[in-house]
Amino acid sequence: MQFHSTRNQETYVSSSQAIAQGLSSEGGLFVPVSFPKPDWKSWQGLDYPHLAQQVLEQFLTDYNRDFLLEAARQSYGDSFQGKAGYLNKVREGTWALELWHGPTCAFKDYALQLMPRLLVQAKKNLGAGEKTLILVATSGDTGKAALDGYHDIEGVEIAVFYPNHGTSEIQRLQMVTQEGSNVSVYAVNGNFDDAQTGVKKVCGDRVIQQELAGRNIRLSSANSINWGRLIPQIVYYFAAYFQLADQGAIELGQEVNFCVPTGNYGDILAGYYAKQMGLPVGKLICASNKNNVLTEFLESGRYNARREFYRTSSPSMDILVSSNLERLLYHVTGSDKKVGGYMSQLSREGEYTVTGEELAAIQADFACGCANDHQVAQEILRQYQENGYLCDTHTAVAFRVAREYQEATGDKAPMVVLSTASPFKFPGDVLAALGQEAPQDDFAAMEALERYTGRKAPASLASLREKPVRFTAVIDPVEIADVALGTK
Numbered sequence: 001m002q003f004h005s006t007r008n009q010e011t012y013v014s015s016s017q018a019i020a021q022g023l024s025s026e027g028g029l030f031v032p033v034s035f036p037k038p039d040w041k042s043w044q045g046l047d048y049p050h051l052a053q054q055v056l057e058q059f060l061t062d063y064n065r066d067f068l069l070e071a072a073r074q075s076y077g078d079s080f081q082g083k084a085g086y087l088n089k090v091r092e093g094t095w096a097l098e099l100w101h102g103p104t105c106a107f108k109d110y111a112l113q114l115m116p117r118l119l120v121q122a123k124k125n126l127g128a129g130e131k132t133l134i135l136v137a138t139s140g141d142t143g144k145a146a147l148d149g150y151h152d153i154e155g156v157e158i159a160v161f162y163p164n165h166g167t168s169e170i171q172r173l174q175m176v177t178q179e180g181s182n183v184s185v186y187a188v189n190g191n192f193d194d195a196q197t198g199v200k201k202v203c204g205d206r207v208i209q210q211e212l213a214g215r216n217i218r219l220s221s222a223n224s225i226n227w228g229r230l231i232p233q234i235v236y237y238f239a240a241y242f243q244l245a246d247q248g249a250i251e252l253g254q255e256v257n258f259c260v261p262t263g264n265y266g267d268i269l270a271g272y273y274a275k276q277m278g279l280p281v282g283k284l285i286c287a288s289n290k291n292n293v294l295t296e297f298l299e300s301g302r303y304n305a306r307r308e309f310y311r312t313s314s315p316s317m318d319i320l321v322s323s324n325l326e327r328l329l330y331h332v333t334g335s336d337k338k339v340g341g342y343m344s345q346l347s348r349e350g351e352y353t354v355t356g357e358e359l360a361a362i363q364a365d366f367a368c369g370c371a372n373d374h375q376v377a378q379e380i381l382r383q384y385q386e387n388g389y390l391c392d393t394h395t396a397v398a399f400r401v402a403r404e405y406q407e408a409t410g411d412k413a414p415m416v417v418l419s420t421a422s423p424f425k426f427p428g429d430v431l432a433a434l435g436q437e438a439p440q441d442d443f444a445a446m447e448a449l450e451r452y453t454g455r456k457a458p459a460s461l462a463s464l465r466e467k468p469v470r471f472t473a474v475i476d477p478v479e480i481a482d483v484a485l486g487t488k
Contacts, residue, residue: 001036003018006031006339007027007339008026011024016060016121017122020126022203022223029227035277036058036277040238044242048076048084049073049075051085052235053069056068076110079109080101080109083101086098087243094414096389096395096416096419099418099419099420100420100421100425103148103460105460107420107421110235111232113145116156119132119220122228130218131216132217132219133212133217135199135219135480137223139263141420143162144171146158147160147185151182157184161475162185164187164189168426170442171425173469177469185470186480190476195477196323197321202484208481212484229266230270234271234277237258238279240258241256244414250414255281256416257284257413257414257416259415260284260418261289261317261397262317263288264322265286269327272365283367285398285405289312289313289318290310290372290373291310298362298368303342303346304350305346321346326339332361332362370397376400376433377432378433380430380434381433381435393426395420398418423449431449434452473488
């Protein structure tokens with residue numbers, strides 16, 4: 001299968017090139033030229049690695065299928081504790097797809113355990129011997145997952161940029177204590193959008209690209225702007241659906257709704273891709289926090305990023321410019337010129353508005369809602385008291401929005417809420433929501449949360465207290481270019 005850019009339909013690349021390059025030269029994102037229509041029902045009964053192989057080979061047609069299976073086995077083995085794609089019934093009609101049983105306790109592990117293997121193989125497929133420099137902007141979880149996946153990978157260096165004071169303390173420590181000779185981590189003055197814009201500018205700067213090429217270095221990204229990040233996330237929508245069928249909760253062919261806590265729009269877009277492949281997805285419900293730019297867009301068609309930015313208890317969703325929405329706009333409009341125009345307007349004016357017809361096409365697949373920090377705390381308490389379910393702040397956003405959607409619409413379709421992070425990554429906020437005094441120190445809060453709930457914190461989080469901090473640099477967004485060029 002070939003891919004082309006959302007901003008230039010004349011740019012055609014293989015899947016290997018799309019993954020190795022990350023971003024198209026004019027700043028667009030790579031999308032498949034068409035959607036495969038496999039016999040997906042025949043996949044029922046497959047274990048997670050075999051299911052991943054089936055999904056991956058629909059798009060990665062220049063990869064060997066035996067390699068894809070082995071890569072999936074290596075990615076989703078012991079580090080996921082036997083819970084890859086684990087579906088937990090919360091109450092009648094509602095399930096949590098727990099995506100945080102991997103090594104960094106967040107859903108990003110599904111992509112970023114597999115993606116390094118895909119990148120290394122892509123370079124082999126292309127006969128490319130240059131070093132790959134990966135630049136990653138993160139709002140919290142992507143950074144650690146990317147560092148964990150790429151550390152000490154031969155021929156790769158990775159630099160991660162996170163918003164200074166914009167993540168939880170646990171998220172920060174996960175990054176700044178990362179081991180590996182090929183990794184670096186920087187706090188960026190500003191918010192996630194500042195870091196993301198800085199990375200995208202560098203990746204699209206031809207002067208920087210040429211200078212690095214002279215040193216036999218190619219830039220790439222592990223953010224969800226890279227197709228290699230999105231495709232592994234398609235798999236767990238199929239996994240959740242088949243588990244519902246195996247439990248007798250649905251018949252094959254029955255529609256299922258998914259509610260996704262969303263900031264950069266990649267995780268929910270993976271569900272859209274699953275639907276385009278034939279999976280009976282009903283509504284994809286976009287759940288936002290107080291930074292509700294996506295809620296406003298999905299209701300009105302106006303995307304307005306020039307608004308007040310809030311630091312919330314769900315920091316991985318503290319985003320105003322959702323990069324992957326560009327891919328959806330391309331699929332809806334079918335026009336690189338329209339998408340390029342919208343993105344240019346967003347860059348110049350901070351906003352754009354789609355047509356009524358385009359909005360109607362989007363609303364046919366997507367619903368939306370938002371929750372502020374107070375409502376998130378209420379939802380954490382509600383889920384724990386009513387269902388005995390302990391969730392983190394991001395997942396609580398989705399539970400709240402899912403419930404409000406069901407109440408407002410009367411939609412009785414089975415609801416799967418994507419649970420994207422362990423509650424122990426945000427122990428202070430979760431503990432306070434449960435009505436308990438929350439210590440300022442996150443590790444003390446983690447221990448208190450263990451005592452109160454009787455649940456055990458993941459060892460990878462509890463052990464952070466003992467790890468030495470390796471990275472302390474704080475930079476401005478414009479200095480991301482200096483990092484890429486090796487002058488910082």
